[in-house]
Amino acid sequence: MESIGIDTLLVGLISFLLIYIVWNSMRRKHNLPPGPTPLPLIGNLLQIQRGQLAKSLLKFSKQYGSVYTLYFGPKPVICLSGYETVKEALIDRGEEFGGRGRLPTLEKITQDYGISLSNGERWRQIRNFTLRNLRDLGFAKKSFEEKIQEEARYVVGELKKLKGKPLDVTKLLMDAISNILFSIMFGSRYEYKDEKFVKLLGIVEETFYLMSSPWGQLHTIFPQVMDYIPGPHQKLTAISEELMSFINERVRISQKTLDPDSPRHFIDSFLIKMEKVRT
Template sequence: MLTISQVLIALVVFLLTMQFLKLQRARRRLPPGPIPLPILGTFLQLNFQFNCDLLMKLAKIHGNVFTLWFGWAPVIILNGFQAVKDGMTTHPEDISGRLVSPFFRAMAKGKGIMLATGHTWKQQRRFALRTLRNLGLGKRGLEHRVQEEACYLVEYFASMKEKPLDPSFPLFHSVSNVICAVVFGHRFSSEDETFHELIKATECIFKFGGSFIHYLYEIFPWLMHHLPGPHKKALSSYDALSSFARREIRRHKERGVRDEPQDFIDFYLAHIEKSKDEPRSTYDDDNLVYSINDLFLGGSETSSTTLNWGLLYMVANPDIQEKVQEELDAVLGPSQLICYEDRRRLPYTNAVVHEVQRFSNIISVGMPRVCVRNTTLLGFPLKKGSIVLPNIASSLYDPEQWETPRQFNPGHFLDKDGNFVSQEAFLPFSIGHRVCLGEHLARTELFIFFASLLRAFTFQLPEGVTKISTEPIFGGTLQPHPYRVCAIPR
């Protein structure tokens, strides 16, 4: 006679077998890929890893459009420039949804801009774009803020008097102050304790992103919710950002709505009042908080990390650094404020900035999209709710698009006469309806900060240090290993 344990084991085996067969039927309607297993999906075949290089290896086996399974959920991967471009732009509205995964839902509640979808996303993004333009995005007003912070940054490096320093904090501080001035109406001093708390919270969130525990949370949210671990710290760090945003909103309310709005919060509070009688309005304090978080995180971390890589590459490639400086000296005066328009007269410097973005590839894979209606993606029929993940790195490293994809080579953006040439496969800001809304600001910051630093200093390793790692640390963004550098005045 069978024991209870034997019956339970038999029942579990039966259920797993049925689920396995169900998965095999489901995968026949999708692009090819590794065989999924119940509960684990394809994580076992991936050795519980998930990065751009692994996806590019899988594309060689299964093709540039293939399927991975995260637990029970299929995810369509687009690999290579052509697949990413065609997949994101043929029917861009059809795949404009955002996958609000369990961890992101616990974090941002589906509100704000970056982690929202549907009607909420459309309203919040449209308002953010319009308001950023009103505050000077793409105009001289906002560019002046970037120039001002670039001057502060140069002064800071000069104050170190050639002593070795870790550039990550001053870079983050200067870049972040641009978006802080836009959103909050003020900048932070480098000694401000609140600002240091915001940096710690930001670092915690991005270090957790893409980690093994992060993936476990996405697969087993009901279990991870009750367990201690780094996911709890990341969520509390996001709550700390939200608390700061609420304090700033409260200060603005206490000051009263201005006749002439001065910052993002002013504009948003005025719009809450204006749209309060609209039945489908999503303008409220919660969406304001999460929009502030998105603007702060997106406007601080990505550009500062890219600049951090930029200085590292200059130290690792002193010949390229020297060529940038020769061009800057030949074109610009020693005290002239650098503006974004100068990139047209500085083709080599512009090419180096672009190559820093391409080669550092700080976002790696990219953010998943969701089909908002039934559609066809590169010949494959997909149902509403299907998850699509464009492997952005595969476009930036596509051997069919770049002469030396795995080498730092500014020549990728120069023609034979030394003129700057844009490249269609250059997609660090993504593509389609979910393209980065701060793209123009980021481009302006990267060029002005980089050119200002290279004109003022030569960057080199501290005495006695001969090697430096250019391998990334994986996380929400790809970070360089901590390093120290000497800024030698020119």
């Protein structure tokens, strides 16, 4: 029995070494920037301190330089560190580095649409349309400044209600910023205690929480496997659909009252553009 156990252990160790040697040789053939040696399947995940991603990335940059490779699972990720390096990639060579990586946790919902998740010609068209129409709607103009000032008055009003009591203002400021975005997107703001507003922001917060959780990160790294494994990450699709349902409702309302000659907000502008493309 002991002999069988030792033989099994030896076979296991030899198999692991063979896998590691093959994996390492395949990795080097990609001619990628230097970086810490990854393990098969899990990559460099064990070398990243839990809850200290930024600290770990800075530590790697000191060891391997401002451009290095990390493996998140079997996928190589090129990391850029430092102002000059990031500026060269994203500004000086913005066209070459304009692509977005996959985000499997949201692909079922977005279907590769949206300014932050699309690529190529689709991304360029959406980006140009968005920038042009945001300017038309007052972005970076005095009218936009007035929206911010108006929302600031609501924030001051909420602070006055506390009568000097301590408060973590993080949520209040996030509510204010969200309302400014809503006024641009939908043409109106919500009261901070409005049930629909609270629920909507709760959905957004939960989405980001699940995406950044270990389950969400595993789904991003191993989507083909995690799609079939039960866990909190499976909830992402359901809550994202709630968010899409809210947006669809606002689109239907805008369609009923749309004036093609006088867009009131971003959704109106998008609907007008869609109609022009159809005709």
